[in-house]
Amino acid sequence: MKLLTSILSAKQFDRDSLLELYQLASSLEETLKTKRKLKLLDGYILASLFFEASTRTRLSFETAMHRLGGQVITAVGVQFSSLSKGESLFDTLKMIESYADVCVIRHPSQGASELAAKNISVPVINGGDGAGEHPTQALLDFYTIEKKLQLSKNKLKISFIGDNKFGRTIHSLVVLLQHFDVHLHFVNPSELSLPKKYKKILTTANVQFSESENLQTVKDSDVLYMTRIQEERFIDRSLFDRVKDSFKINLDFVEKCKKGVIVMHPLPRLSEVHSELDNSKQAVYFEQAKNGVYVRMAILLKLLKITF
Amino acid sequence: MKLLTSILSAKQFDRDSLLELYQLASSLEETLKTKRKLKLLDGYILASLFFEASTRTRLSFETAMHRLGGQVITAVGVQFSSLSKGESLFDTLKMIESYADVCVIRHPSQGASELAAKNISVPVINGGDGAGEHPTQALLDFYTIEKKLQLSKNKLKISFIGDNKFGRTIHSLVVLLQHFDVHLHFVNPSELSLPKKYKKILTTANVQFSESENLQTVKDSDVLYMTRIQEERFIDRSLFDRVKDSFKINLDFVEKCKKGVIVMHPLPRLSEVHSELDNSKQAVYFEQAKNGVYVRMAILLKLLKITF
Amino acid sequence: MKLLTSILSAKQFDRDSLLELYQLASSLEETLKTKRKLKLLDGYILASLFFEASTRTRLSFETAMHRLGGQVITAVGVQFSSLSKGESLFDTLKMIESYADVCVIRHPSQGASELAAKNISVPVINGGDGAGEHPTQALLDFYTIEKKLQLSKNKLKISFIGDNKFGRTIHSLVVLLQHFDVHLHFVNPSELSLPKKYKKILTTANVQFSESENLQTVKDSDVLYMTRIQEERFIDRSLFDRVKDSFKINLDFVEKCKKGVIVMHPLPRLSEVHSELDNSKQAVYFEQAKNGVYVRMAILLKLLKITF
Numbered sequence: 001m002k003l004l005t006s007i008l009s010a011k012q013f014d015r016d017s018l019l020e021l022y023q024l025a026s027s028l029e030e031t032l033k034t035k036r037k038l039k040l041l042d043g044y045i046l047a048s049l050f051f052e053a054s055t056r057t058r059l060s061f062e063t064a065m066h067r068l069g070g071q072v073i074t075a076v077g078v079q080f081s082s083l084s085k086g087e088s089l090f091d092t093l094k095m096i097e098s099y100a101d102v103c104v105i106r107h108p109s110q111g112a113s114e115l116a117a118k119n120i121s122v123p124v125i126n127g128g129d130g131a132g133e134h135p136t137q138a139l140l141d142f143y144t145i146e147k148k149l150q151l152s153k154n155k156l157k158i159s160f161i162g163d164n165k166f167g168r169t170i171h172s173l174v175v176l177l178q179h180f181d182v183h184l185h186f187v188n189p190s191e192l193s194l195p196k197k198y199k200k201i202l203t204t205a206n207v208q209f210s211e212s213e214n215l216q217t218v219k220d221s222d223v224l225y226m227t228r229i230q231e232e233r234f235i236d237r238s239l240f241d242r243v244k245d246s247f248k249i250n251l252d253f254v255e256k257c258k259k260g261v262i263v264m265h266p267l268p269r270l271s272e273v274h275s276e277l278d279n280s281k282q283a284v285y286f287e288q289a290k291n292g293v294y295v296r297m298a299i300l301l302k303l304l305k306i307t308f
Numbered sequence: 309m310k311l312l313t314s315i316l317s318a319k320q321f322d323r324d325s326l327l328e329l330y331q332l333a334s335s336l337e338e339t340l341k342t343k344r345k346l347k348l349l350d351g352y353i354l355a356s357l358f359f360e361a362s363t364r365t366r367l368s369f370e371t372a373m374h375r376l377g378g379q380v381i382t383a384v385g386v387q388f389s390s391l392s393k394g395e396s397l398f399d400t401l402k403m404i405e406s407y408a409d410v411c412v413i414r415h416p417s418q419g420a421s422e423l424a425a426k427n428i429s430v431p432v433i434n435g436g437d438g439a440g441e442h443p444t445q446a447l448l449d450f451y452t453i454e455k456k457l458q459l460s461k462n463k464l465k466i467s468f469i470g471d472n473k474f475g476r477t478i479h480s481l482v483v484l485l486q487h488f489d490v491h492l493h494f495v496n497p498s499e500l501s502l503p504k505k506y507k508k509i510l511t512t513a514n515v516q517f518s519e520s521e522n523l524q525t526v527k528d529s530d531v532l533y534m535t536r537i538q539e540e541r542f543i544d545r546s547l548f549d550r551v552k553d554s555f556k557i558n559l560d561f562v563e564k565c566k567k568g569v570i571v572m573h574p575l576p577r578l579s580e581v582h583s584e585l586d587n588s589k590q591a592v593y594f595e596q597a598k599n600g601v602y603v604r605m606a607i608l609l610k611l612l613k614i615t616f
Numbered sequence: 617m618k619l620l621t622s623i624l625s626a627k628q629f630d631r632d633s634l635l636e637l638y639q640l641a642s643s644l645e646e647t648l649k650t651k652r653k654l655k656l657l658d659g660y661i662l663a664s665l666f667f668e669a670s671t672r673t674r675l676s677f678e679t680a681m682h683r684l685g686g687q688v689i690t691a692v693g694v695q696f697s698s699l700s701k702g703e704s705l706f707d708t709l710k711m712i713e714s715y716a717d718v719c720v721i722r723h724p725s726q727g728a729s730e731l732a733a734k735n736i737s738v739p740v741i742n743g744g745d746g747a748g749e750h751p752t753q754a755l756l757d758f759y760t761i762e763k764k765l766q767l768s769k770n771k772l773k774i775s776f777i778g779d780n781k782f783g784r785t786i787h788s789l790v791v792l793l794q795h796f797d798v799h800l801h802f803v804n805p806s807e808l809s810l811p812k813k814y815k816k817i818l819t820t821a822n823v824q825f826s827e828s829e830n831l832q833t834v835k836d837s838d839v840l841y842m843t844r845i846q847e848e849r850f851i852d853r854s855l856f857d858r859v860k861d862s863f864k865i866n867l868d869f870v871e872k873c874k875k876g877v878i879v880m881h882p883l884p885r886l887s888e889v890h891s892e893l894d895n896s897k898q899a900v901y902f903e904q905a906k907n908g909v910y911v912r913m914a915i916l917l918k919l920l921k922i923t924f
Contacts, residue, residue: 036409037351043653045682047675053389056403059355059381063407066353066379071682073675076387079692081669087884090891095672095883098906099679101652267403268395275398290406344717345659361697364711367663367689371715374661374687384695575711576703583706598714 004302006117006124010135010172015152015179021139022146024308025291025298032067032294040306041070047100048074049093050127051083051107056267056289057127057137061104064296073099090119097121102303105129123303131168136299137266138172140292141225144284147291148262149222151180159185159218162227162247162272165192169266170227174198178205186211187218189243191234215247219257224249226265226273226285250274254282264288312610314425314432318443318480323460323487329447330454332616333599333606340375340602348614349378355408356382357401358435359391359415364575364597365435365445369412372604381407398427405429410611412444413437431611439476444607445574446480448600449533452592455599456570457530459488467493467526470535470555470580473500477574478535482506486513494519495526497551499542523555527565532557534573534581558582562590572596620918622733622740626751626788631768631795637755638762640924641907641914648683648910656922657686663716664690666743667699667723672883672905673743673753677720680912689715706735713737718919721745739919747784752915753882754788756908757841760900763907764878765838767796775801775834778843778863778888781808785882786843790814794821802827803834805859807850831863835873840865842881842889842901866890870898880904 004012013021031038046065050058053076062072082092089112096103097120105113106127113126128134145151145158158177160170164186174194177184178201186194186209193211202209210217218224229247234240248271254263265273265285277283301308312320321329339346354373358366361384370380390400397417401424404411411428413421414435421434436442453459453466466485468478472494482502485492486509494502494517501519510517518525526532537555542548556579562571573581573593585591609616620628629637647654662681666674669692678688698708705728712719713736721729722743729742744750761767761774774793776786780802790810793800794817802810802825809827818825826833834840845863850856864887870879881889881901893899917924 035351036353043651045652045679053387055383055387055390055400059383059403059407062381063353066381072381073678073682073688074382074690075671075675078386078694079669079671082671082884085884086886088891091884092671094902095675095905098902098909099675268390268393268399270394275396286402286406289403293406343659344661361695363691363695363698363708367691367711367715370689371661374689380689382690386694576698576701576707578702583704594710594714597711601714 004123006113007135007299007303008113008117008124008126009133010138010175012135013176018142018176018179019152021295021298021302022143024301025143025294026147027308028297029291029294037067037069039069040301040308041065041068041304044070044101044304045099046070046072046300047096047103048072049096049103049105050076051080051105051112053077054106054128057106060289060292061125061127061296064293064300067293068297068300070300089115094120102300125299125303128168131166133172134168135172136292136296137169138176139299140288140295141169141173141264141266142176143291143295144264144288145223148284149260151182155181155183156222157183157185157220158223158225159187159221160225160227161187161215161218161249163192163229163233164188164194164227166230166233167227170225171195171198173225175201178202178207182207184209185218185221187213187215187247189213189229189239189247191239192229213246215249221258221261224254224257224261224263226263226269228268228270228272248272248274249277251276251280254280312431314421315443315607315611316421316425316432316434317441318446318483320443321484321487326450326484326487327460329603329606329610330451332609333451333602334455335616336605337599337602345375345377347377348609348616349373349376349612352378352409352612353407354378354380354608355404355411356380357404357411357413358384359388359413359420361385362414362436365414368597368600369433369435369604372601372608375601376605376608378608397423402428410608433607433611436476439474441480442477443480444600444604445477446484447607448596448603449477449481449572449574450484451603452572452596452599453531456592459490463489463491464530465491465493465528466531466533467495467529468533468535469495469523469526469557471500471537471541472496472502472535474538474541475535478533479503479506481533483509486510486515490515492517493526493529495521495523495555497521497537497547497554499547500537521554523557529566529569532562532565532569532571534571534577536576536578536580556580556582557585559584559588562588620739622729623751623915623919624729624733624740624742625749626754626791628751629792634758634792634795635768637911637914637918638759640917641759641910642763643924644913645907645910653683653685655685656917656924657681657684657920660686660717660920661715662686662688662916663712663719664688665712665719665721666692667696667721667728669693670722670744673722676905676908677741677743677912680909680916683909684913684916686916706731710736718916741915741919744784747782749788750785751788752908752912753785754792755915756904756911757785757789757880757882758792759907759911760880760904761839764900765876767798771797771799772838773799773801773836774839774841775803775837776841776843777803777831777834777865779808779845779849780804780810780843782846782849783843786841787811787814789841791817794818794823798823800825801834801837803829803831803863805829805845805855805862807855808845829862831865837874837877840870840873840877840879842879842885844884844886844888864888864890865893867892867896870896
């Protein structure tokens with residue numbers, strides 16, 4: 001893998017570096033079956049700075065750090081009082097290098113992590129930046145697909161169902177998937193289709209992709225990647241009412257899909273995946289969340305240049 | 309003790325399991341006089357999830373975990389943003405098993421901890437659930453009474469003064485005390501008397517109990533267990549004004565009580581226990597809070613099946 | 617150094633104890649160049665209680681504790697729910713001694729830390745108390761000046777520019793500087809001049825000091841200690857508009873100052889120090905923040921009577 005100094009975007013990864021990260025995360029997962037904690041990051045401090053709350057992502061990183069023997073300092077949302085006093089984001093972020101050896105930043109504004117990475121001397125992980133990216137979510141999604149269906153060896157049809165316009169986890173994942181032999185299929189109301197910018201990336205990389213508003217077109221998929229459709233995305237609320245039930249799946253639907261299909265979701269979910277699916281073999285969204293810990297452990301080790 | 313998988317209710321405990329927990333907590337207290345930290349839970353992670361803030365209970369658990377050598381991940385109140393996005397409590401709780409080895413949950417809704425315990429693979433501790441229970445508070449109250457007055461060997465008169473209707477710590481403690489030779493005496497405005505459900509438990513267990521609105525009836529008690537009376541509990545506020553000063557104690561009052569009486573309070577207190585009592589021998593409410601750490605250490609060890 | 621039991625005020629320090637603390641912090645800084653963590657406070661718990669948020673100060677203390685091998689329990693602002701239920705500050709603070717071995721308290725009311733120190737059995741550090749003091753900020757400021765310019769060996773002119781009336785970090789620092797051979801120069805709008813109480817301290821200690829409203833008078837200074845001027849301090853807002861730009865510095869200004877001048881700022885800053893200064897040799901405000909970790913490590917060791 002190229003030496004990573006920060007993880008800001010899915011665009012930093014190529015096929016080899018993805019497979020290398022997979023191997024490392026997989027070894028860590030295996031090791032954690034018999035050990036609760038490694039000592040690799042003993043003495044290291046992670047600054048976990050969530051300018052907007054995201055409990056799942058935050059706790060995933062903090063657990064990853066603890067499982068590696070490191071320590072964590074945390075601030076969430078309303079605790080960033082200096083910003084309300086008019087301090088620049090630059091100054092707020094600058095303090096990190098005084099306190100921590102690595103940091104993860106979640107911020108509502110696109111580019112916040114990049115601003116940090118350019119100006120502070122410790123590795124920065126983008127934990128989601130507004131309309132921007134959420135690369136570590138994409139990495140754990142990739143990890144889940146590779147682990148479940150051997151993405152690197154098989155041609156897979158992966159369907160993205162729901163909001164493909166605003167779903168930043170989808171955008172980051174699409175960028176990763178361009179390095180594999182896939183057919184990406186986007187199913188959404190026409191108002192919520194994948195932005196041109198990402199279609200262009202796929203075209204340039206010669207990745208097969210297709211679009212539909214018809215949920216039936218996903219039945220031959222290997223992966224159903226579900227996202228929630230938010231009412232506030234629609235200017236015309238009556239339109240929302242017309243489409244909202246067209247992109248939901250339940251157990252009956254999934255049982256009529258291709259054998260071995262897996263259902264993924266970045267969470268939180270609303271009703272787009274019926275809870276009756278939760279205990280089915282097809283549902284991997286809770287396991288997906290768990291994989292986040294192994295992948296983030298691997299990321300922390302890579303950034304801090306610690307060999308496992 | 310029966311193998312505990314979660315601690316949801318005071319009803320899970322019988323006399324033997326209470327005394328066994330007492331022994332363990334007592335040994336831990338003794339050990340902490342010469343050591344600051346054990347390594348028994350090195351590598352374990354506690355998820356400390358307080359959907360409503362309760363700084364005292366939360367810090368007590370977190371200290372207990374640290375004193376056992378473990379680590380903690382925390383989320384409090386406003387940080388649970390996914391719920392405001394419409395995520396189900398089930399999904400929010402489900403994430404815990406990806407991150408932690410044991411969890412404590414404080415939630416405003418009765419049954420929240422039970423929901424977690426049924427659906428996740430790690431032990432759950434109920435840190436207080438709305439109108440439901442607060443079993444670990446009851447356990448530390450029991451510990452305090454046993455330590456101070458040898459509840460298991462003596463017949464004690466224990467008086468509960470204040471709000472016996474809504475005080476969930478009282479309800480949980482009453483359930484524990486049914487296993488001992490006690491006389492429980494409830495002193496409160498008639499609007500705030502112990503719910504029938506708990507009287508029935510006492511009747512069934514053949515526990516002697518009595519009620520009064522007259523504070524003078526507690527003078528022969530071994531324990532005065534005080535709770536605050538909240539104005540918002542009264543539909544008729546003028547009634548509150550009439551009764552509010554009738555259930556308060558001060559140093560003069562306590563000195564006229566039985567020799568050796570102890571004054572307990574789950575905290576926070578308002579004016580029902582005069583601060584002039586704070587440094588008296590009778591006041592054990594601050595020590596009671598301290599006992600919470602030993603009892604919670606014992607609970608963590610029991611749930612994680614670690615021998616001390 | 618006299619045995620410190622708590623750090624509440626800059627007034628507790630004399631010249632010798634300051635230099636002794638400097639030596640300790642300096643050794644710690646040196647050691648951290650090759651080690652990330654010491655084990656001196658293994659098993660100790662710091663309660664980090666910020667009744668008002670101050671992310672910088674809080675994370676600085678928490679990092680200091682982690683670098684010494686200790687653990688941290690934290691509560692910030694809105695999490696102190698018991699106070700809103702009417703609990704006294706005394707009761708809230710009293711809980712600390714049940715949970716922690718040392719604590720840092722930030723509170724909007726002057727005297728809060730002192731109240732804690734008088735009533736609990738563990739050392740208390742004042743992390744800033746309203747209009748009161750912020751002694752650890754003053755100690756890290758002192759550390760920075762001594763390290764950069766050898767305050768103890770040279771006569772320095774130190775100029776305080778901005779709000780000398782309400783700047784509690786200035787007040788605490790002025791109290792420390794009385795023990796050295798300095799010329800203190802205060803430059804501020806007349807509404808924001810140093811309170812008489814501090815001038816009296818300087819007079820009594822025979823410290824040379826002067827005042828001006830003219831920024832040009834600082835050009836021969838060794839230190840420019842900048843603070844922000846807050847609009848809300850002015851009853852007459854039009855006055856604020858007249859003075860607000862008179863106490864700002866930029867790169868051009870600093871280059872015309874004495875060779876070797878250093879620019880300090882307790883942060884957060886607004887526009888009083890132009891960001892073009894950030895990468896200059898003169899700007900030490902980010903390094904100043906970093907020094908906070910070493911100084912707070914030294915403070916923790918001193919209070920816990922642990923030899924390094």
